[in-house]
Amino acid sequence: MAKLPAKSKVPAPKEKGGFPVIVLGIETSCDETAAAVVTDAREIMSNVVLSQIEDHRPFGGIVPEVAARAHLEHADHVIGQAMKDADIGFNDIDAVAATTGPGLIGGVLVGAMSAKAIALAANKPFVAVNHLEGHALTARLTDDIAFPYLLLLVSGGHCQLLMCNGVGSYTRLGTTIDDAVGEAFDKTAKMLGLGYPGGPLIEQAAATGDATRFDFPRPMKGKPGCDFSFSGLKSSVRRAIELLGDDLDAATQSDVAASFQVAVADSLVSRTRKAIETAKESAPNLSHLVVAGGVAANHAIGDALRSLCTETGLTLIQPAPALCTDNGAMIAWAGLERFRLGHTDPLDFKARPRWPLDPDAPPAAFAGVKA
């Protein structure tokens, strides 16, 4: 096996005496090939995201091998463009960060190998980033908030409530026991024949729909704890669509979409309310709820969470949609936060398809990497 350079030969985090720390971040864990350059002055010097939606649309969902091949084809151009947009060279950066999990392993390997190659060639430190930590720390890039804060992470692969205590320190208060919330949006859109990805299409259809027409269940509402479940809601929607048969015209599609969306929003709010109560027991001065992940782009869900925050005396932080969905800036920022605390990783750091932010939390029964 090739000998790796000794870790001590890679420059340690340095005091830059007024110069910004600059980190390149690479994200390839799902269906976006992304790279970005950020500074510790919270400047996003570049943020390039290449979506693979068109590659996956014919399949109605993400196909892991298609994703991995597309990352391999595009990663170098995307990284090159991010460096060009930032108008810097590899010698100007202080560290290279990449998502090393959790996610689709083929894609993760492409991004991690690209970052390691740059780190080796440019003699820069490599920082392995947990994709979920990227989502979790984005609010510190966009809004400079202090720890601790509560995070509701709602994406195509995850649905979790986490107390963010510090960089690398998270307490999971709740997780989905079956589907992720974005997955529920995508499956509902598919059942309605709206297309892929489902979240934005459901939101669009729901805008003109009657949210009271179908009385879908509010999963887990009133149950103890802060876990989520969406498979029962999905089954109810399926039954409603089957009963409608040929009566599923565009107006009815909108009513189903609106009724589904309000059921999801109600469920997220009720579980988050419980998490706020729990979080305040250990952090009475809790002041912020952060919502992140692709589903955080949903306006109805954002509005419902904002009302909850008003009611409970918290401030809602909802990063701009481009920073809520997968992107390189969140990985560069998480890498930067780790780097400035002195955390760098060896070039033989292994990719992790499953990598919970709270290693002490028990895995949820049917949630796979979503736990």
Ligand code: KG4
């Ligand atoms: O965070 P993300 O870009 O990728 C990961 O899953 O990590 O999230 C993608 C998910 C998809 O399921 C998509 O349907 C959902 O976010 N999504 C939305 C909206 N925009 C994207 N869900 C509801 N409303 C939206 N406006």
Ligand code: ZN
């Ligand atoms: Zn994500």
